[in-house]
Amino acid sequence: MTTPRSRLVVNQFHYHAAGADAITGQMRFIQASLKAIGIGGEVFAVEVKKGAGDVVALWDPERASKPNSLLLIHHSQGNPLLDELLSLPVKKGIVYHNITPPDFFAHDPLLAQTARLGREQLKEMSDQVDVVFADSAYNASELKGLGFRDIRQLPLFDARAFQTKKREPRRPELPPRVLFVGRLSPHKDQARLIETLYYLDRLRPGTELFLVGGGDPVYQSYLKDLARMLNISGQVHLPGTISAEARDLCYRSSQAFVCLSQHEGFCIPLVEAMAADLPIFSLPDTAIAETLDGAGVQLNTNDPAKIAAVIDAVLGDTKTVGEILAGQRRRLKSLERTQCAARIQEAFVGLRRLVIDAKPAVAPSRRRRSYAPSPATAGA
Amino acid sequence: MERLFTIAGLDPKVQRGLAQRVRQSLKTLSHAPAGILLVRRPARMNRLSYLRFRILKRQFTGARTPGLPSAVKTGRLLARGLRRMKRGGKK
Numbered sequence: 001m002t003t004p005r006s007r008l009v010v011n012q013f014h015y016h017a018a019g020a021d022a023i024t025g026q027m028r029f030i031q032a033s034l035k036a037i038g039i040g041g042e043v044f045a046v047e048v049k050k051g052a053g054d055v056v057a058l059w060d061p062e063r064a065s066k067p068n069s070l071l072l073i074h075h076s077q078g079n080p081l082l083d084e085l086l087s088l089p090v091k092k093g094i095v096y097h098n099i100t101p102p103d104f105f106a107h108d109p110l111l112a113q114t115a116r117l118g119r120e121q122l123k124e125m126s127d128q129v130d131v132v133f134a135d136s137a138y139n140a141s142e143l144k145g146l147g148f149r150d151i152r153q154l155p156l157f158d159a160r161a162f163q164t165k166k167r168e169p170r171r172p173e174l175p176p177r178v179l180f181v182g183r184l185s186p187h188k189d190q191a192r193l194i195e196t197l198y199y200l201d202r203l204r205p206g207t208e209l210f211l212v213g214g215g216d217p218v219y220q221s222y223l224k225d226l227a228r229m230l231n232i233s234g235q236v237h238l239p240g241t242i243s244a245e246a247r248d249l250c251y252r253s254s255q256a257f258v259c260l261s262q263h264e265g266f267c268i269p270l271v272e273a274m275a276a277d278l279p280i281f282s283l284p285d286t287a288i289a290e291t292l293d294g295a296g297v298q299l300n301t302n303d304p305a306k307i308a309a310v311i312d313a314v315l316g317d318t319k320t321v322g323e324i325l326a327g328q329r330r331r332l333k334s335l336e337r338t339q340c341a342a343r344i345q346e347a348f349v350g351l352r353r354l355v356i357d358a359k360p361a362v363a364p365s366r367r368r369r370s371y372a373p374s375p376a377t378a379g380a
Numbered sequence: 381m382e383r384l385f386t387i388a389g390l391d392p393k394v395q396r397g398l399a400q401r402v403r404q405s406l407k408t409l410s411h412a413p414a415g416i417l418l419v420r421r422p423a424r425m426n427r428l429s430y431l432r433f434r435i436l437k438r439q440f441t442g443a444r445t446p447g448l449p450s451a452v453k454t455g456r457l458l459a460r461g462l463r464r465m466k467r468g469g470k471k
Binding site: 186221222229294295297299305312316319320327 | 382
């Protein structure tokens with residue numbers, strides 16, 4: 001089957017695809033939003049994990065370089081295939097999701113190297129892509145600092161899918177529960193949450209902490225040891241990666257969502273917590289303040305004892321909790337204006353001219369390291 | 381006292397009341413055992429687990445862990461342990 005000459009095709013690539021991954025979710029959202037206005041395209045990945053769905057295809061350079069197509073490269077870490085992608089004879093775009101600084105991975109040289117490579121590649125890409133997208137103003141500002149121009153913001157998810165659900169009141173005989181959802185990783189600082197629980201347990205005895213998410217096994221063993229050291233291992237639950245239904249149940253059965261993460265490019269779990277009508281306590285680092293836009297409780301300290309005292313004081317005041325939840329509902333409603341299919345469609349309709357009316361794209365001559373002598377010096 | 385939290389649009393009177401409660405909670409916590417310092421090995425943890433925990437703590441938090449052996453000393457201890465194993469136990 002051949003693609004009609006005048007029809008724009010938007011293909012997307014990310015090295016990994018997984019079921020509960022925000023980037024895979026965004027790729028699917030872009031694909032579905034564009035399909036609704038007649039723009040086709042495929043989603044490609046090299047490592048496709050279970051749960052990624054049938055819409056993700058294994059990387060195929062021939063299918064990705066058909067005429068009239070734009071290749072959107074989602075960038076969140078070092079990409080071993082970047083040279084190949086940039087040499088394809090099609091127009092290219094980047095969607096930047098931010099890269100965790102390598103300093104957080106001192107314990108894992110491979111992870112640190114992947115993060116370092118991702119940041120180096122980002123610098124190289126600034127003059128090799130035709131369209132630049134970021135999924136938050138924070139990510140856009142990082143790109144601007146690296147010399148990217150004409151950066152547009154692209155929705156990460158469909159906010160209409162996050163309707164505020166009424167939370168079941170927790171039975172008084174059950175212990176209070178605090179929740180955080182996110183990959184187990186040093187930059188998300190689950191260790192500080194465990195230290196906070198140590199103090200919170202003294203103010204609200206029996207409080208439980210649920211740290212939902214899989215991830216770094218070394219960090220996970222450190223978290224388990226830390227809970228043992230503090231004698232609260234029975235109250236710290238690390239269920240790993242769980243189904244969407246089980247995650248919803250965790251949101252519904254908790255009293256607070258606490259996020260002490262030090263680096264986020266957006267943080268979708270905050271949106272999920274707002275939809276679950278759960279009061280949020282968070283540090284305003286990186287893109288977290290932008291995602292919440294004043295909603296929830298902003299913590300101005302990272303001292304676990306002080307954080308525990310704030311959580312205890314706020315949760316003890318039902319009127320204040322009501323006001324916090326009202327603010328979060330307003331924020332969730334306002335996200336519907338920016339995180340929607342219409343924004344994606346607007347962004348890509350304008351690109352039709354860039355991709356289709358442009359002269360046939362020729363594979364750019366990629367600058368490669370050459371060890372052969374140049375003609376000028378050959379005879380020297 | 382520093383402002384420990386911000387809730388947008390909250391009545392200043394309510395804010396002051398909450399700050400008062402936070403101060404009370406902190407007073408209660410000042411009597412809590414300093415378990416968070418984690419400088420002593422708890423009886424329920426063996427020496428190897430404790431050493432691993434402290435090495436990881438230093439890597440993840442950058443915190444100084446007093447008494448943690450240097451890489452050279454750890455290497456010497458391991459070498460001595462291996463020699464003992466070859467001999468077939470402590471002699």
